[in-house]
Amino acid sequence: MASVSHPNSPGWFSTVGLSYLGFTQEALLHYPPPELTATVITAAPHDFHTSV
Structure with missing residues (x-):
C-alpha cells in the first residue's frame, strides 16, 4: 500500500x-492487508438482514 x-x-x-454504518471497515476485513493491525467499528446494524 x-x-x-x-x-x-x-x-x-x-x-x-x-x-x-461500519461497512467500510467490514469491507476491508474481507481481504485484510497484512499491515492492518486493528479495526474499531463504532456503529453497525445489529441485524444486517432486517436493518438495511
Missing part, C-alpha cells in the same frame, strides 16, 4: 469509525 510505504509511516495502520 502506498500509504504504508510512506517514509513517515511505521508500516502498519488501523481503522476507526462509523462510516456507512
Whole structure:
C-alpha cells in the first residue's frame, strides 16, 4: 500500500469509525492487508438482514 510505504509511516495502520454504518471497515476485513493491525467499528446494524 502506498500509504504504508510512506517514509513517515511505521508500516502498519488501523481503522476507526462509523462510516456507512461500519461497512467500510467490514469491507476491508474481507481481504485484510497484512499491515492492518486493528479495526474499531463504532456503529453497525445489529441485524444486517432486517436493518438495511
